[in-house]
Amino acid sequence: MNLEDMRRSYQRGSLEIHDLDPIPYLQLKAWLHQAQEHGVVEPNAMVLATANAQGIPSARTVLLKKLDSLGLVWFSNYESRKGQELSANPWAALCFSWPEIERQVIVRGKVERLDDEANSLYWRRRPREHQLGSAASPQSQIVHSREELEERWKALEDTYPGSIPCPPQWGGYRLIPESWEFWQGRVGRLHDRFGYSLDGRAWKIDRLAP
Numbered sequence: 001m002n003l004e005d006m007r008r009s010y011q012r013g014s015l016e017i018h019d020l021d022p023i024p025y026l027q028l029k030a031w032l033h034q035a036q037e038h039g040v041v042e043p044n045a046m047v048l049a050t051a052n053a054q055g056i057p058s059a060r061t062v063l064l065k066k067l068d069s070l071g072l073v074w075f076s077n078y079e080s081r082k083g084q085e086l087s088a089n090p091w092a093a094l095c096f097s098w099p100e101i102e103r104q105v106i107v108r109g110k111v112e113r114l115d116d117e118a119n120s121l122y123w124r125r126r127p128r129e130h131q132l133g134s135a136a137s138p139q140s141q142i143v144h145s146r147e148e149l150e151e152r153w154k155a156l157e158d159t160y161p162g163s164i165p166c167p168p169q170w171g172g173y174r175l176i177p178e179s180w181e182f183w184q185g186r187v188g189r190l191h192d193r194f195g196y197s198l199d200g201r202a203w204k205i206d207r208l209a210p
Helices: 003-012 024-037 081-088 116-125 128-136 146-159
Strands: 045-051 057-063 066-068 071-077 091-098 103-113 170-184 192-199 202-207
Touching (some): 024 170, 045 071, 045 081, 057 071, 057 081
Antiparallel strands (some): 045 091, 071 170, 192 202
8 A cells, every 4th residue: 555545544544542552652653653664754753842931932853762651762962942941841742743644643741851871872872973963063052154063073073083972961851741642634624633641540542622
């Protein structure tokens, strides 16, 4: 089945609560796998929405690097705008959008930093070019030219012929979900939308109006 046929099949079908995994992160894993199977480019790309201490929001795209029962993990610069906002206000939302198959997932929750051991472990697995880029970039700060960034890159490249040390301002975040929404597009805008919310220690699933 090609992508267009698959999308039409989803549109014509009907998604019910009993079709969903009772564990939301497993449902997300299933949809990530299906998105990858059908050729979605970087299905693990997700929009991260944060707000500063005054409640002013901002958003950007990051990449999901780990998904398990503890939450959703990505890596970034702790001194970036999102890092500063998360330090002031640790609540955030993540949005996966796969228009090719008319699906969307939104996750909301509180964000925590990973510990130094987890950061160092992941950093060592990264390609050298990725290490250089992350270490050279003073993320979100003003730079005067492209050349300034390239000079920072070259200085690190010359200083460290092998692996680049993990910068102290770089590391991982984990969003611990408090709610989930799964959205499937349907014909006539009468979409299927389901919300997972915590009921004690278990997840409760409700159908939501689109």
